[in-house]
Amino acid sequence: MTPLAPSPLSPLPPLRPHRIPADGLYEGPRMVRRTPDGWTDRPYERFEVVPQGAVLGAEIRGLDLSRPLTAELRAELNRALLEWKVLFFRGQHLTSESQREFAANWGELESNPLLAQGDTKEVVRFDKTAGAVPTFENVWHADVTFRERPALGAVLQLREVPASGGDTLWADMAAAYDNLPSEIRARIDGARAVHDYLPGFARFSPAAQLAPFQEEFPPVEHPVVRRHPETGRRTLFVNASFTTRIAGWTQAESDRMLRLLFQQAHVPEFQVRWRWQAGDVAFWDNRATQHYAVNDYGTQRRVAERVAIAGDRPY
Numbered sequence: 001m002t003p004l005a006p007s008p009l010s011p012l013p014p015l016r017p018h019r020i021p022a023d024g025l026y027e028g029p030r031m032v033r034r035t036p037d038g039w040t041d042r043p044y045e046r047f048e049v050v051p052q053g054a055v056l057g058a059e060i061r062g063l064d065l066s067r068p069l070t071a072e073l074r075a076e077l078n079r080a081l082l083e084w085k086v087l088f089f090r091g092q093h094l095t096s097e098s099q100r101e102f103a104a105n106w107g108e109l110e111s112n113p114l115l116a117q118g119d120t121k122e123v124v125r126f127d128k129t130a131g132a133v134p135t136f137e138n139v140w141h142a143d144v145t146f147r148e149r150p151a152l153g154a155v156l157q158l159r160e161v162p163a164s165g166g167d168t169l170w171a172d173m174a175a176a177y178d179n180l181p182s183e184i185r186a187r188i189d190g191a192r193a194v195h196d197y198l199p200g201f202a203r204f205s206p207a208a209q210l211a212p213f214q215e216e217f218p219p220v221e222h223p224v225v226r227r228h229p230e231t232g233r234r235t236l237f238v239n240a241s242f243t244t245r246i247a248g249w250t251q252a253e254s255d256r257m258l259r260l261l262f263q264q265a266h267v268p269e270f271q272v273r274w275r276w277q278a279g280d281v282a283f284w285d286n287r288a289t290q291h292y293a294v295n296d297y298g299t300q301r302r303v304a305e306r307v308a309i310a311g312d313r314p315y
Helices: 071-084 096-106 173-178 182-188 197-201 207-213 251-266
Strands: 048-051 058-061 086-089 123-128 153-160 168-172 192-195 220-223 225-227 234-236 243-246 271-274 281-285 289-293 302-309
Touching: 048 071, 058 071, 071 086, 071 281, 086 271, 096 123, 096 153, 096 281, 096 302, 168 173, 168 251, 173 234, 173 251, 182 251, 197 207, 220 225, 243 251, 281 289
Parallel strands: 058 086
Antiparallel strands: 048 058, 086 281, 123 302, 153 281, 153 302, 168 271, 168 289, 192 220, 192 243, 225 234
């Protein structure tokens, strides 16, 4: 027997008290847009663009990165970088010299004395074998935000890949900012946060190795929300490896807000995931993204080399 629906004249019982814990991720529809307001879509004439995600990530086909870039090709690649934020190139197999030369089209190269060096000081080498000390894996972060001028971007090449696992994910931090509740955006616009190399590196480096660099890398402040210097788009600029507190806030207020902001990179709608093959290259905009290297390949070997490009002072 079908139960009768409540009579519209009968009062409904009140709902019992209900709530979910505050300050978590919002579960529901996301507003995703790939480009800033005023962006004009134009076709790419010198290569093929194959989108890999909704808001970021595109494979670029038809280019040999070992060859010098013309000014026109460099400009078109830069437009693709601004639009897609991370570009992928299959099967390039670049020498370290060619990798440095490609990256240098975007500016001065930086070195990092805190990480293992490759062929030159501008090349950082991540060689993961059985028993190797972990580094910046399994944590969402943007590179070297503890510098006064954090990296503009980075060019990463996989020399050797495991048979399975070892993917890298990127998150669009402009989309992350756009989807924050309006009251949160109002609180953090204009706020500044402290960034320090110690929290990130202390996860895998002994104190004796880190102590000599304290004068070279003192804590710095950057805006919690930076404006991209080329697109003008607002981008969330705090990360779980290097951001320690929001300046001028109590520790409790700062910790609570940073926990919420760090979580934004975890939203799948803001992400792209790349399954590497040996010789692949990724070039990403460090001003607009965070990334996460997945260490799920056990005792298999994974070898990557990265060249980073010095950036500007965030504002």
